[in-house]
Amino acid sequence: MPSFWKHVNYVLKESDIIIEVLDARMINETRHQELEQKVQQLGKQILYVITKCDMVPLEELKKKKQMLTPSVFISSRDHLGTTILKKKILELSQGNKVTVGVVGYPNVGKSSLINALSGRGAARTSAESGYTKGMQKIRVDSKITLLDTPGVFPKDEKDIMKYGKIGAIDYAKIKDPELIALQLIEEEKDCICQYYDLAEDDPEIILEQIALKFKKTGRGGKPDLEAAARFFLKEWQAGKIQKYL
Numbered sequence: 001m002p003s004f005w006k007h008v009n010y011v012l013k014e015s016d017i018i019i020e021v022l023d024a025r026m027i028n029e030t031r032h033q034e035l036e037q038k039v040q041q042l043g044k045q046i047l048y049v050i051t052k053c054d055m056v057p058l059e060e061l062k063k064k065k066q067m068l069t070p071s072v073f074i075s076s077r078d079h080l081g082t083t084i085l086k087k088k089i090l091e092l093s094q095g096n097k098v099t100v101g102v103v104g105y106p107n108v109g110k111s112s113l114i115n116a117l118s119g120r121g122a123a124r125t126s127a128e129s130g131y132t133k134g135m136q137k138i139r140v141d142s143k144i145t146l147l148d149t150p151g152v153f154p155k156d157e158k159d160i161m162k163y164g165k166i167g168a169i170d171y172a173k174i175k176d177p178e179l180i181a182l183q184l185i186e187e188e189k190d191c192i193c194q195y196y197d198l199a200e201d202d203p204e205i206i207l208e209q210i211a212l213k214f215k216k217t218g219r220g221g222k223p224d225l226e227a228a229a230r231f232f233l234k235e236w237q238a239g240k241i242q243k244y245l
Ligand SMILES: Nc1nc2c(ncn2[C@@H]2O[C@H](COP(=O)(O)OP(=O)(O)OP(=O)(O)O)[C@@H](O)[C@H]2O)c(=O)[nH]1
Pocket: 051, 052, 053, 054, 055, 074, 075, 076, 077, 078, 105, 106, 107, 108, 109, 110, 111, 112, 113, 124, 125, 126, 127, 128, 129, 130, 131, 132, 133, 149, 150, 151, 152, 239
């Protein structure tokens, strides 16, 4: 991870504008304090790009519009908002040639954003976090050059619960999936129960029900809570369990 920060620090220095990529479903959780502080210290212009908007209803997005400035909403999956984003970048650069660094937590959608903007699969993407390992330069047009970076964790933060929730640590790599799953179930009970068609209140019982429903069982048909937790986290991180449906 330290070498990842080396790439990010280089990109922060070399860029004129820094795009901080945020997940529309979890805007607050994906705001990266350390990156934002560094951008401020360097006196660079920040641009918040809220991505994965295809997963959030329009009314929810409108409510958040005033929260961050300057900000642009996009969906890399559906190629929505990319023209507005290019316009915004050029507005900030006053029409000049500009280098734009793209930073954020692991797996927020940085490389996908770059591909959507450049209109080709120049930056490699994956559902697995920690996929981009180095810096990559991608020319969008004669004026805009983007720099992709690996996702980084703040040095003073170790919020494993949050990392599981936002997908910054892959479901397969989470050390204590049961604990994270139970906390997440407690926090997002309504949408989880709705998704799995359950009418329970206790997170442990909900996890047990998920285990039984999806045959995550051990000897004698007993629920295997660890297997159920990993299964649930996989679905959560894949964006199947949607908060706003
Ligand atoms: N639904 C939806 N999924 C998206 C969108 N953008 C990215 N994703 C998904 O989010 C996951 C991570 O995307 P990446 O672009 O690889 O994320 P990254 O920030 O570059 O990740 P690292 O390089 O690992 O830090 C992939 O499974 C993408 O398909 C989007 O606009 N909508």
